Amino acid sequence: MDLLECPICLFLMCEPATMSCGHSFCRSCLGNYLPSRCPACKERFKQRDAKNIKNTILIFSVIEKCCPEETRMKCHILEKLKTNEFTEALRIADEGIRLAPGDVSLKVWRAEASMELRLYSDALRDLEDLCCVRPKWTEGFFRKGNVLLEMGRQSEALIQFHRCLKLQADFTPAKSQIKKILEAEGMSVPEEVPQILQVVSEYLRDPCPPITSLFPAGPTQSHTHSHAESLRFPQEEGDRRGDSENGSKVKHGTSTECCLSLCQAVSFLPTAEDDEEMMMRKEERQSRGGCSLERRDSLSVLTVSDFECPLCIRLFYEPVTTPCGHTFCRTCLERSLDHNLRCPLCKQPLQEYFKSRKYNPTVLLQEIMSRLFPLQLAERKQVHETEMAELSNLTKDIPIFVCAVAYPGVSCPLHIFEPRYRLMMRRCMETGTRKFGMCSYEHGKGFADYGCMLEIHSLEVLPDGRSYVDCVGGSRFRVLKRGQRDGYHTADIEYMEDHKAEGSELELLQSLHDSVYEQAQDWYTRLNTRLREQISRQYGTMPDKDDNIQASNNGPAWCWWLLSVLQLDPAYQTTVLSLPSLKDRLGHLRIVLEYFSQS
Template identity: 35%
Template sequence: MSTAAYSTNVSDRARLILQIHRRKKKPGQTMGDDGNEPVIRLFEETLRTGKEPSTEDIWRYAGALTRVGRIPEALDVFAYCVRPRSNSPNLTQSTWLSELLEKMVSCLNHIEIGPRPNANKESSPTLTSEQESTEPSGKKRTLYQREREKGPTGCCFGCCGCGGVFCYPVTLSCGHTFCKRCVRYKEGLGYSCSMCGQKHTFSSQLVVSVIIAELVEKLWSNEMEAAKLRTEGNALFEEGNCEEALRKYDESVTLGGAPWNGCQPFLTLSPDPMTKGGTLKQGTAYSQNPHEFESMSEDETPDDALVYSNRSLAYQRLGRAEEALRDAESAVTLRPKWAKAHYRRGAGQRSLGRVEEAFISFLLCLCLTSEPQASPIISEVTKVLLSVLKLCSPGAGCKLKRPQGPRDEDSDPSRQEDPSDAGGSQQLVKPNTRLRHLWERCLSEAKKLKRSETVEFLRVKNDVKRGDFDCPLCLRMYWQPITTPCGHTFCKSCLERSLDHNPECPLCKGPLDLFLAKRDWKVTQFLEYAMQTLLPEEFEERMKIHEEELRNATGFQDMPIFVCTVAFPSVQCPLHVFEPRYRLMMRRAMESGTRHFGMCSPTSDAQGFSGVGTLLEIRDIQYFPDGRSVVDTIGAKRFRVLTRGTRDGYNTATVEPFMDMPPSEDMLTELKKKHDEVREEAERWMEGVARSTRDNIHLHFGSMPPVEPEYWTLPNGPAWVWWVIAILPLDNNAQLAFLHMSGMEKRLNALLRILGYLGDRNGNI
């Protein structure tokens, strides 16, 4: 068999092995060691036969090493594949390079910051499915996912779209705030929030958030002017006028904050004996302390990373690579976890011929980029990876090492063992020291990036007063601020109470029918963060006041009372809530987490409601578009009313829970006998009820509950007794009499008399 035919046979066998393992793997399971280790062994067996493998076999071998996470060895083999006089990579081989790149990004994203216990410091870390770090929930999180909530540049005070100071801020219903120009949407398609992914549709033009616009104007007036200059520069750049755009960017840097004045960038070049160029090391302005810049002088105040990034691109277009790289490094220093800053730096380094440094920058960019955005970048970075491999590839005369099989007993005893073959897997390609050192640098920079903290460039220079964050309805500091589509902001509870009476904005009287119908209100993140950061003591005080109000509104000391009907323990009680006072009561019960309230029947005397009632627990609430709701509740325990009062329009009471007196041992046998007798009578009466009536009972109250084990120990007795009382044709006074009874025997006797009376009437109700 010829060498070409043998190699083709090996390649076909490798494909067959992978196909078999792909069929065996479960849905959602990735291709791991099981499917690729046989391919690696098959390739090594090919070399033992003395046959020269084809170029395709070598590429396939490198791809198998990649999939099992042996990245350093994969780099060695890929560099061998692109050595001089070898065939240029085709489309399939470029796909293998993309796989290598994605595996490297995955390894950097999930690498541990600290040293692993019992780890071999001399060996390069590799990635396997067991070593990938996960969150407590079991889901893996990348650097991009961990930093996403801070915005594209990590600035919590800036726009969630561009990361800069707000220019005409608009707040979406998901609670995130953007510059108006950053919310780009198409008619009929809507807009997906870049922070949370929520889809938004707009029935009218976006309106500026009034309170946020006022705060930005007061706190960051210079930054706003700098942002306008940057926007003008962007427009000039899009027109192709790069020189004028640079002038605008320079003015923006001068106005928003002085240049860096020699401050070291995030990553700088220093001599490295392992490379011809340099290596990357941590600069002085790159810190793990988010407050380091507070000690700087005014002329060293950090600026907006956006303007440095944009100016770097303008320099790049003009062919001024050194200046482009300088601005890109400043952007990385300001926002070390901003993907675009690393991309700009990589572009500048590549223009200067520093391919290895450019590859590290691009790799960090991919780590900080979401998967949909990374797709076009991977194709470009793959080309850079190919350039790095060619730069570090061995000479044209490099040969593969033949793996030695088990030595036969009759083999030449004088043959010396190869020390590199002892104690582990054999290296088929000589380790590429330069590539392995480059991979170590990638791992090191990823660890530095994970430890870094983003410095907030929008620092408050003016005094902030508590009155800047006052709700226009309650005149107190905002609590859970909600911004309406008309641009006004209120406390969540204040807005809900206002909408209970009228579905209009309390200030401008604009219609809020759709806003009320969705009820998908999220706290305005910018205001929440601003209050926590700028007024921490006042925010803490406001939180305590809110918690105290909730406790007072839902506890037994001042329990809210729904005056409507007689409810019973263990029996469901659906309610249609439409009055504003009871809407408020339901919200407070849900917000406090207690999810309960008292139910009493109305009376004609001055007291207003009965002296005994039932505590109802909320199981579910379904809202209608106009604010009404259907509340699914079930009785929990009985209580006696001690004192009465009112709160915000609804009744309240100080209550005392009570329960059945447990039966004595000598009375237990008689009680069980009475229980069984009443149960049989109740079932007999139900069988005599008309079918239509019985169906309605089952529809509203469900089926008769089964008998609980040791029912005599329950605080309210067996549930089926209350179910029967609820469906009997009794007036309120008779039902309240049952509710007052604190002994199960007395309740059973009364129920037996009523069932006997109804039975004499043939169950007609």
């Protein structure tokens, strides 16, 4: 398929619109005959989404630049059709087909204009050509069926609607038309498509169906005659609908001849459909070969500047299209939405788009860039990967969240609402590190010299962009150098470990550890029940005493739990956090516990 063709109708896209899955289609193909799933990726479509999105401006510009005359003419015809100037639309379509007889897509609009002007024979002729050239275009067969209905050729219309459901089982307009026709004949129509297809096939093959299955009780002769009449091509109906003005006349035979002719016409449906499709595909290749080659050549007029993001002014990387029709790099759009839930260009509200968070790349733009600018796209990808590698470094320029003192092994839930920190959290998730540093604020420096790494366990984004982040403390670090990136603080750091004690020093340390642990337990058990329950909900229960007090580089977990529960002054907390000696930390804890016990 040519890049600029619609995946549904296989014609050059007209008024292109991009769905949330990232695939683009003609606006008309997303109208009343919207398939239930995307033909390309099978994602489920919603009628509401198709109505709310606007034309994709960049894709329209690309098509207009590659096929200026074709685009101009189609836009002119569409404009006339929308304003009900059908005669003028027909004139423009005739002129276009005369100038470019190989462009069968113009017959779509000519058939529509002819239909509105009740020139049914002309419309039918164009639709027959289109169905031959596009044997998988469901809507083409449906339109053809509707024209046949207007001409009074009901059973032939049924054949077309039958073909629609064979091509696309979820094509509800064809299903509705079949039910309307057969129920008018007194038949009961099932809901399931396979059964509907079977009923239609049997109805069309049976020249004189059993009276009880089709008609209410009555004289056999009259009902048989009535059914035979319904299979004819009535001249009166054709005259009434405007068919006679084109000189189209149908000669009627006997009811038996008519039924036999119809049965011969529909006998191919279940048996020779594949052969017919092979012939149609051959015709399709022949008719489309020159046009597709011409369009491939026309893509050469495009330049890299046609595919630059309006925010970063670089070649698109993962281009996404908003419901208002504008296109941006995914990361650029996300950063913009951190600050304002409106389109950066037209200011249309994007709250619903933001809530869905379906930032799927626009497939057509990616394919065009891959074909035309592979080297530039590879360079752009390399730049992005380099940026991600820099963000993944866990010792240099790590992101710093300035808030409070965090401790190793202690849960730290955060509420993120500032745009700069939204960006920080998103980058932590995208790089896969899921880690950032947290320090308390310090006047003059921006943040303290010591902090703790936090690892994101879960992140819940709210509809308005805020998020709840569940983190747990990891390694302690010392700040070597401060910096900034895109509004948030960064730092070069070195990780800290406790000094290891040995021999008699370790024995004394173990004795001190056990003593302070008992002191902490005694203080905790003397708290009233309400306070203990509150502490348990927020910080969990007090950790057990470790068998090996030097197993972790950060020391026993209960020490950090106790520090977080005690809610000390941030400067004092930072001081204790910075100590590389477990003995010194236990000494501070003993003093604090004695103070709290006395008070």
